[in-house]
Amino acid sequence: MVDTAGWLHRTKQDRGAASLSIMQTRKNLMRAHIVALVLDAEEIAKDGRSMKHDEVVIARRAVEEGLGLIVIVNKMDLLKGKLYERVIKAVPEEIQTVIPQVTGIPVVFVSALEGKGRTAVMRQVIDTYETWCLRLSIACLNHWLRKVMSRHSWKDQAAQPKVKYFTQVKARPPTFVAFVSSKAKLSDTDLRFLTRSLKEDFNLGGIPIRIMQRSVARSAGVSSGTSKSSQPTGKLVERVVSDKRTILTEAT
Structure with a gap:
């Protein structure tokens, strides 16, 4: 566990110990498994918004790097009555708006002064880490795939892509491959x-999910000496879709 308190306050410093501290903080962020972003409840109530620009940048950076993310709202003891209830309701909604790539980001409301919420924070960190490390079997995923593909509303039924099977190739974060027929x-x-279906059906909220798509494109012509049982020739086209970017690669 690494405390990076003060990063936002020192970002305008260009030289000296503060600059080295910022660099070390960024390295720690890249090496982390779970990022806990701490917000100030008093500032949220005063400004009328949950996250400032710098805090949004940190959260999005964590998501882009495939890290688990939880949000902690501290100083809840300073809020009373309707203001307390309004902050509890508004923060999760606004976080989902500014970070749409990941749904179900957990939010924990605490008071460090009164010691409230400490157990909830550690429990949420452990739960998020276990979800981040989750591995699903091929049988489980393909059983899920048959159900989820049947309830998806395709624009053109005739051009519906044929997903042969679906598998998980790695965890941390969960990364999947959909093997699709060459026609679409x-x-x-x-x-x-x-x-979205993966997150809802397997309770994978709060962590980024990556899906790669692989298909084999047949060549235009096939020689007469080639048997029907032989493997199709052509290019292997791999389309990688993640929370960070989309990459198109072709290997001859």
Whole structure:
């Protein structure tokens, strides 16, 4: 566990110990498994917004790097009555708006002064880490795939992509591969639907999920001496879709 308190307050320093501290903090962020972003409840109530620009940058950076993210709202003891209830309701909604790549980011409301919420924070960190490390079997994923593909509303039924099977290739964060027939590829809308369904059906909220798409494109012509049982020739096209970016690669 590494405390990076003061990073935002020192970002305008260009030289000296403060600059070295900022560099070390960024290195620690890249080496982390779970990032706990601490917000000030008093500032949220005063400014009328949950996250400042710098805090949004940190949260998005954590998501782009594939890290687990939880949000901690401190100093809740300073809020009373309707203001307390308004902050509890508004913070999760606003976080989902500014970080739409990851749904279900857990938010824990605490008071460090009174010692309230400490157990909840550690429990949430452990739960998020276990989800981040989750591995699903091929049988489980393909059983899920048959159900989820049947309830998806395709724009063109005739051009519906044929997903042969679905598998998880790594954890931390969970990364999946959809093997698709060569006639069609999954659109960005289809991939977003699969991502959302994975998070809802397997309770993967609060962590980034990556889905890669692989398909084999047949060549235009096939020689007469080639048997029907032989493997199709052509290019292996791999489309990688993640919370950070989309990459198109082709290997001859």
